[in-house]
Amino acid sequence: MDATDYVRELATSAGAAAAALAVSSGAARNAALAACAKAVRERAADLQAANAKDLKAAAKVGLAEAMIDRLTLTDQRIESMAAALEAIAAQVDPVGQTIAAYNRPNGLRIEKRRVPLGVVAIIYESRPNVTADAAGLCLKSGNAAILRGGKESIHSNLAIGECLAAGLAEAGLPPAAVTVIDKTDRAVVAALATAEGLIDLIVPRGGEGLIRAVVEAATIPVIKHYTGNCHVYVHADAEADMARKIVLNAKCQRPGVCNAVETLLVHADHANAGGLLSAILADLLAAGVELRGDERTAAIEPKVKPAGDDDWRTEYLAPILAVKVVDSLDEAIRHINTYGSKHTDAIVTGDIAAAHAFVAAVDSSSVMVNASTRFSDGGEYGLGAEVGISTDKLHARGPMGAEDLTTYKWIVTGNGHVRE
Numbered sequence: 001m002d003a004t005d006y007v008r009e010l011a012t013s014a015g016a017a018a019a020a021l022a023v024s025s026g027a028a029r030n031a032a033l034a035a036c037a038k039a040v041r042e043r044a045a046d047l048q049a050a051n052a053k054d055l056k057a058a059a060k061v062g063l064a065e066a067m068i069d070r071l072t073l074t075d076q077r078i079e080s081m082a083a084a085l086e087a088i089a090a091q092v093d094p095v096g097q098t099i100a101a102y103n104r105p106n107g108l109r110i111e112k113r114r115v116p117l118g119v120v121a122i123i124y125e126s127r128p129n130v131t132a133d134a135a136g137l138c139l140k141s142g143n144a145a146i147l148r149g150g151k152e153s154i155h156s157n158l159a160i161g162e163c164l165a166a167g168l169a170e171a172g173l174p175p176a177a178v179t180v181i182d183k184t185d186r187a188v189v190a191a192l193a194t195a196e197g198l199i200d201l202i203v204p205r206g207g208e209g210l211i212r213a214v215v216e217a218a219t220i221p222v223i224k225h226y227t228g229n230c231h232v233y234v235h236a237d238a239e240a241d242m243a244r245k246i247v248l249n250a251k252c253q254r255p256g257v258c259n260a261v262e263t264l265l266v267h268a269d270h271a272n273a274g275g276l277l278s279a280i281l282a283d284l285l286a287a288g289v290e291l292r293g294d295e296r297t298a299a300i301e302p303k304v305k306p307a308g309d310d311d312w313r314t315e316y317l318a319p320i321l322a323v324k325v326v327d328s329l330d331e332a333i334r335h336i337n338t339y340g341s342k343h344t345d346a347i348v349t350g351d352i353a354a355a356h357a358f359v360a361a362v363d364s365s366s367v368m369v370n371a372s373t374r375f376s377d378g379g380e381y382g383l384g385a386e387v388g389i390s391t392d393k394l395h396a397r398g399p400m401g402a403e404d405l406t407t408y409k410w411i412v413t414g415n416g417h418v419r420e
Contacts, residue, residue, distance in 0.1 A: 003187035004194075010146060010179050011198035014119045017174035018144035022116050026093035028171060029139050033089035036139075036167030037082040040132065043163050044078045050159035051128065058152055066256025066317050070126040071153055081132040081160070087384035088136045094403040095142045109413040114406040116142035118200035121192045122387060123148045123214060125206035128156035133378075133385035134203075135164050135178045140384075141405040144177050146199065148192060150206070151184035158182060193218040203388045203400075208315075223390045223400070227315040228258030229341040230373045233332040233358070235349035236267040240276050242370060243348045247280050249372040250346065252287045256317045258389060259344050259376040263312060263322040265332045271296055271325045284321060293323035312339040329354055333361045340364060342391040344376035365391055365398035 001009075021029070040047070051073040058068050099112040120143045122134045131147055138145035149157040161180030168175055181188060189210075193202055196219045203223045204214040215222050232250050234243045250261035270276035281301045284291060291297075292307040304323065311322040312335070326332045336345050346368035347358040355369045366376040376399065378386025383401030390396045396404035 003183075003185055003191040006183070007188060007191035007195055008198060010176075010181070011119060011192075011195050013176035014144040014146055014179055015198060017176035018116065018118045018142075020174050021139070021142045021144060021177055022095075022118075024142065024173065026095065028173065029093075029142065030089040032139055032167055032171035032173050032177075033085050033136055034167075035170040036132070036136065036164050037085040037089075039163035039166040039170075040078060040082040040085065040160070043159070043166075044075070047073055047078055047156065047159050047163070048075075050155040053155040054128075054153050061152075063152060064256075067126050067152070069254075069256050071128065071156070073128060073156060077129060081129050084129075084133055084379060084385040085136045087379070088140045088402060091140065091384055091402060094140070094406050099408055106417065107415065108417055111411040111413070112408050113411055114403070115409050117405055117407055119144045119146065119198065120387075120405060121146040121148065121195075121199050121202040123189055123192065123202065123204045123206070123210065125150035125210065126153055127205075128153045128160055130205060131157045131160040131180060132164070134387045137383075137385060137387045137400075137402045137405060139173075139177060140402040143405050144174075144179075146179045146181065146192065148181040148188060154182070154184055189214060190217045193220065193222070196220050201405075205388045223388060223392055223396060225258070225343070225389050225391050227341040228260070228343040228389075229263065229313065229315045229339065230259060230261045230343055230376075231263045231265060231336050231340060231345040232261045232373065233265040233326075233329075233336070233345070233347045234267060234270060234276065234280070235329060235332075235347055235351060235354050235358075236269045237351040237354060238267075238270070238276070238348040239350055240279070243276060244280055244283055246346065246348055246370070246372050248283050248287060250374055251284065251289060251321050252319065253372070253374050255289075255319045257374075258315070258317075259373050260317070261321065261346070261373050262314065262316050263324065263335075263339070265324050265326050265335060266297075267329075267332075268296070268325050268327050271300060273300065275300075277323075277325070281323070288319055290320045291323055292320065294325060296325040297323045315341070329357060333358065337361075337363050343389065344368065344373045346371065346373050365389065 097114040101111040293304040344366040378399035386399040
């Protein structure tokens with residue numbers, strides 16, 4: 001069976017499951033989520049055994065350290081997967097929510113109500129926890145999920161899929177509600193992206209190359225997140241200890257993820273010998289970060305390498321940081337809107353007016369005030385988990401939770417009304 005026929009068969013089964021989920025009760029879907037969480041905990045040893053196979057293969061092919069970090073399933077990460085499924089179950093059911101309702105002068109009742117999208121395909125690399133997170137969010141929102149992970153995490157993903165299948169079976173929901181694809185053939189990705197009429201939305205998570213390939217091939221809607229080129233701007237009015245703490249956390253807490261900071265902008269007032277910028281650079285160097293900066297930054301710290309135009313555009317996903325001195329809030333905003341990826345950008349300031357101006361002008365899906373960019377995350381936003389972080393503006397933006405996997409329908413109720 002070729003990739004197109006294979007995907008069409010899976011998608012047809014998923015469509016039937018989606019129809020059943022759309023009319024299922026929130027209680028039934030919550031029971032499935034709880035059962036999935038239980039299975040993840042009970043099969044933790046199986047998950048780690050499968051993950052060990054992936055890690056061994058990754059070491060052989062020289063997978064980058066940041067990717068291996070994303071791939072690794074520790075006891076804590078397995079527990080986090082289970083806890084995320086439970087957190088999703090505890091949320092308010094988005095299906096059937098009334099967004100708006102009103103009566104027209106002619107007596108018609110107009111209602112706008114949330115409904116599932118239908119069949120959602122998610123393509124991702126390296127991070128096996130996405131299998132559980134994406135499946136959980138799709139179940140909560142009444143959607144069937146087709147999940148295609150990368151070849152580097154195939155054993156881990158299939159083992160997590162077995163946990164999800166056990167949870168669905170225990171709750172009496174259709175097994176095709178969650179499908180973990182067992183093929184790593186690239187032709188499957190193209191087949192998913194062109195399954196018009198069978199798949200309602202595709203969400204690619206991974207490197208820019210993967211996402212662009214999906215967008216170019218797709219004949220169905222795509223939610224995109226090309227890169228996470230995130231910024232922290234240390235304003236003239238920033239409190240020094242707060243700024244140092246936020247910058248260090250944003251870069252070093254986990255440098256290989258999309259919400260880690262990649263460019264630091266510092267107001268010129270802090271760029272004097274022995275000033276705040278000097279202290280921040282010393283913190284970063286002590287933490288093993290390679291620094292690439294403009295001339296004014298290099299004049300303060302000789303270990304700073306010259307930064308070129310490409311550095312301002314780069315998502316390093318590594319302990320590397322670009323640093324630039326700016327003369328004003330407006331210059332910082334212009335830099336972010338020119339070079340950023342509309343993911344997450346932060347300002348550190350004690351000036352309320354400056355914070356408001358930054359929030360209003362920076363065109364990103366998440367804007368932080370006096371907080372690390374690392375908080376740009378579905379779990380941290382109270383969504384339980386996320387199916388992805390959208391840098392699009394339609395139909396979802398930022399971390400996508402269960403509500404973002406719904407659309408709406410209009411319900412119009414009359415009493416024998418006819419239009420004249």
